Amino acid sequence: MSDTQTGVTLLELTLVLLLxxxxxxxxxxxxxxxxxxxxLDSSGRRLAGFIQQAGDLARREQRPIRLVRAGDRQLLLQDAADGTSxxxxxxxxxxxxxxxDFMTRSDGQSVAGEPQLLFSPKGYVVAAALLLSDRRGRRLLLELEPFxxxxxxxxQDGRPFADAP
Structure with a gap:
């Protein structure tokens, strides 16, 4: 009888785990x-960042900034005083x-289709909702909290974006 041991050495196990x-x-x-x-997801993230950028810019430069809808696929930031880009x-x-869709809420009433958001010099904005959709009919809602x-x-089904698979 042979007295050889069969098994896996620590080195072999380490190499397999490394691979x-x-x-x-x-x-x-x-x-x-x-x-x-x-x-749709990446556009939602980019749009959320763009909105944050608008509020930060208004706060940093202490001037009102307007976010304007220009068609179905473009948004612009403008100086609210003179309209320059x-x-x-x-x-x-x-x-x-x-x-x-682009809806704002001011004075307790919802205003649909209004094509702009105004960021105050402190970076505040009215409550708003922007709706993105794609060709497959899926929708993504962006909700802005004013203060x-x-x-x-x-x-589309109401689940938060972060919890979605």
């Missing part, structure tokens, strides 16, 4: 970028995504 880690490290970023490349103040949505300065994203 699994390396392969996962290569596969997961590709999978993540593929999942996050949805035009702000540098880097254009956001164009991809062809697959449209800005289908908190936050933009929340909600999917």
């Amino acid at each position: 699994i880690t390396l392969m996962s490290g290569l596969a997961v970023p590709r999978l993540w970028s593929r999942l996050s490349a949805d035009p 702000v540098p880097n103040g254009v956001l164009t949505l991809p062809r697959e995504v449209n800005l289908s 908190l300065g936050t933009v929340s994203l909600r999917r």
Whole structure:
């Protein structure tokens, strides 16, 4: 009878775990970028950042800034006093995504279709909702909180954007 031991050494086990880690490290970023490349989701994130940028600009420069809707796929930032464009103040949505609705709430009443938002010199804005939609009929709602300065994203079914798969 042979007295040899069969089994896995610590070195072999470590090498297998290292290979699994390396392969996962290569596969997961590709999978993540593929999942996050949805035009509707990325447009919603870009639009939320653009709105935050408008509030920050108004606060930093202590002047009112206007966000203006220019068609179904473009938003512009303008100086509210003279209407001149702000540098880097254009956001164009991809062809697959449209800005289908733009509603503001002032004095307790909802005003639909109003094509602008006004950011005060302190960065405040009236409560508003912007609705993005894509060719497949999916919708993404962006809600602006007036005093908190936050933009929340909600999917068509009402689930918060962060909780969605």
